[in-house]
Amino acid sequence: MLYNIMFKYFNPYKIFKINSTLQKFVFFSFIIVLSIGLVESLFLSPEDYLQKDSVRIMYVHVPAAWISLGIFSTIALLSTSVFLYKNKNLILVSKSLAPSGMLFTLIALVTGSIWGKPTWGTWWAWDARITSMLILLILYIIYLLSFRISDDKDKSNKISAIIAIFGAINIPIIKFSVDWWSTLHQPASITLTEKSTIHSSMLVPLIIMTAAFALFSILIFLMKYNTELIKIKNKGLKRL
Amino acid sequence: MISDLILMNGYGIYVWSAFAFTLIGFSSLYFIINLQLKKELKRFKKNFSELEKEKYKVAINQETYKEILKHSGSKI
Numbered sequence: 001m002l003y004n005i006m007f008k009y010f011n012p013y014k015i016f017k018i019n020s021t022l023q024k025f026v027f028f029s030f031i032i033v034l035s036i037g038l039v040e041s042l043f044l045s046p047e048d049y050l051q052k053d054s055v056r057i058m059y060v061h062v063p064a065a066w067i068s069l070g071i072f073s074t075i076a077l078l079s080t081s082v083f084l085y086k087n088k089n090l091i092l093v094s095k096s097l098a099p100s101g102m103l104f105t106l107i108a109l110v111t112g113s114i115w116g117k118p119t120w121g122t123w124w125a126w127d128a129r130i131t132s133m134l135i136l137l138i139l140y141i142i143y144l145l146s147f148r149i150s151d152d153k154d155k156s157n158k159i160s161a162i163i164a165i166f167g168a169i170n171i172p173i174i175k176f177s178v179d180w181w182s183t184l185h186q187p188a189s190i191t192l193t194e195k196s197t198i199h200s201s202m203l204v205p206l207i208i209m210t211a212a213f214a215l216f217s218i219l220i221f222l223m224k225y226n227t228e229l230i231k232i233k234n235k236g237l238k239r240l
Numbered sequence: 241m242i243s244d245l246i247l248m249n250g251y252g253i254y255v256w257s258a259f260a261f262t263l264i265g266f267s268s269l270y271f272i273i274n275l276q277l278k279k280e281l282k283r284f285k286k287n288f289s290e291l292e293k294e295k296y297k298v299a300i301n302q303e304t305y306k307e308i309l310k311h312s313g314s315k316i
Contacts, residue, residue: 013304020311042259043245053248057258064262103269111258118254216266223273230280230308237287237299 012089016229019222026222030215037212040205048202055202057115063210065108065133067217069171071101072136075143076168079161091157092232094164095147096224100217102140109133120184128177129185132170139167281312 041059048055078094081087112130113123124130146160178185196203246252288309291299299305 013307016304016307020307038259042255047249053251054254056248056251056255060258060262099269099273103265107262107265110261114254114258114261118251220269220273223270223277226311227273227277227280229304230277230284233304233308234280234284234287237284237291237305 012229012232015089016226019226023219023222023226026215026219030212030219033208033215034212037205037208040208045205046201051119054115054118057111058202059205059209061108061111061115062206063213064104064111066210067213068101068104068108068133068136068140069174071097071104071217072140072164072167073171075101076164076171079164082157082161088157091161092225092228093221095144095160096221096228097217098140098144099224100220102137102144103220104213104217105133105137105140109137116184125184127183127185128181129174129183132174132177135170136167136174139163139170143167281308284308285312 037059041056045056045059047053075094075097078090078097082090082094109130112133116125117123143160143163146163147156149159150156177183198206246256248255288296288299288305
């Protein structure tokens with residue numbers, strides 16, 4: 001039943017058609033949301049009483065970290081489904097999600113480093129959260145490179161899926177690192193179960209920037225998926 | 241007023257560089273992926289035009305091929 005539904009909706013033709021139509025819509029939505037987010041986060045939101053204006057870095061650092069974790073979790077989940085349902089399209093989806101996930105991890109690390117200098121007085125510390133985020137970046141790089149390991153597509157697909165599944169162990173480590181170890185990072189200010197401790201004047205730009213970043217990752221996913229699909233179809237043309 | 245926005249009480253260099261890095265990262269990835277997409281579309285268009293008559297007939301009836309050709313700017 002589930003397999004039939006997946007086969008029906010993960011049909012390459014349907015996805016290519018929807019992707020191509022959606023790309024322009026997502027691109028314009030991203031530009032609009034990002035513009036609003038930038039104005040809100042750089043000019044309209046208040047400065048922090050302790051961190052002053054350096055707190056504005058939060059509006060790029062936190063959404064980037066959230067989305068990078070979300071994307072890797074999705075890749076790991078899809079990779080598990082690859083073994084369960086043997087649907088090769090899920091590999092294509094995972095592979096297309098990875099580039100934006102890698103970029104967001106890099107953004108989280110670099111902006112975190114920039115934020116660290118005025119806040120902690122250092123660009124880098126081997127703190128549990130920062131180190132586990134660096135491991136995530138390495139995992140993204142290995143995951144993307146794994147598709148080039150072998151000419152045997154099935155073999156490289158299996159290897160990449162295994163990397164994603166084992167790499168998922170790092171996700172709870174990143175999330176709970178601030179609770180398990182004594183780190184420079186503060187515990188989470190926003191959780192799904194409790195009321196946010198961030199004032200709405202800062203929460204609104206944070207949400208808008210998160211939406212903009214999510215739209216960007218969707219845009220890159222749509223473009224990358226179509227690129228990979230055309231690549232496969234190009235090979236198919238030669239085999240006709 | 242404008243200098244206050246730029247300097248941000250001495251934190252401007254940190255804030256602007258963090259935002260600049262993010263936006264440069266976005267633009268770079270977008271252009272790389274867009275370039276790859278255009279390259280693959282161009283390659284597809286070329287391979288399709290070089291197909292033999294019989295193979296062309298088979299390929300043109302496949303929905304995905306038709307859709308890709310449509311987006312590569314080819315007249316089917």
